[in-house]
Amino acid sequence: MTDTPIIMREQQYGRIIAVLSKLRLDSFARVVFLVDKNGQEIAVQGEVGGLDTTSLASLAAGNVAATGGMAKLIGEKEFPTLSHEGERESIHICIIGRTLLVVVFDDRSSLGLVKLRVKQASRELATIFEEITRESEQTAQDNPLLAGITDDDIDSLFSS
């Protein structure tokens, strides 16, 4: 009785990558990534080398969850965007449904430009994710991968 799994097909992943890639170029960002609200990384584009995107994804989600909690306490639904500006590197986070769009940028770009480009990209991402959510609910029912998992498969994970 946990939530239905989200199932992302390769074709949908490709479309997400295309949007992220364009967003990165248009906003002169270092890295752009899409994270699920629970902190799981969905897709990344950019100069990832050396950047621990898994940790960043989890912390971005924690950040949004915490500020969302504060929003509720003062009578807001949520804060749709969050920005943290550092001396050289900055982060902009935008909530799109059940996902977060995270943009890491430096002084090659600006917060204003990032916000503008994010607004455009978020519409496309929202459309793709609505499709993923809709399909997930249908395919989780009789998904061949999930239904095919045997006790032996599970046991073999722990055999070593």
Next chain:
Amino acid sequence: MTFINYASREINCKIVYYGPGLCGKTTNLQYIYDSTAPTAKGKLISLATETDRTLFFDFMPLELGTVRGFKTRFHLYTVPGQVFYDASRKLILKGVDGVVFVADSQEERMDANIESLFNLEENLKSNGYDLTKIPYVLQLNKRDLPNVVPVPDLVTELRRRDEPVHEAVAATGTGVFDTLKSIAKLVLTELRKS
């Protein structure tokens, strides 16, 4: 919430370690971290206070191997135990796929266990989950200490359903992987049923 990515061929699940303050949640994660090959794990992130008490959460991604050609990745989280961090605990339970309740076996922590378990049920409910229906494991930790409550008494007091029960000494690693395997199995089994 499980996330299945056909492009990267990954199954991602979220497991939360719950329990009263100082029961050994962070120690469980630390032990798993220390005994896992670098290729199978990411960083262990601890958002802790200066005195090493968990402030928001600890987080560690762990890869357990492949099922049907898909990498299984478990995202392990702990919650802060102190009573006043309840808002954080509620947030961390969002999207959870499985819960481990770490009980502190010491006599003087019995009330804290009961209170924390009750709090878990409440916080699950407020996120729309039911403790009696989700993948769930009970760990009886700190079995090495002299003043522990006998196992049958702890079970009577703390076991909520048919959940697996594991005795542990997280500080030395005893029972830590048994607990992890147990919850991972339940999560994957649940996934198959979905």
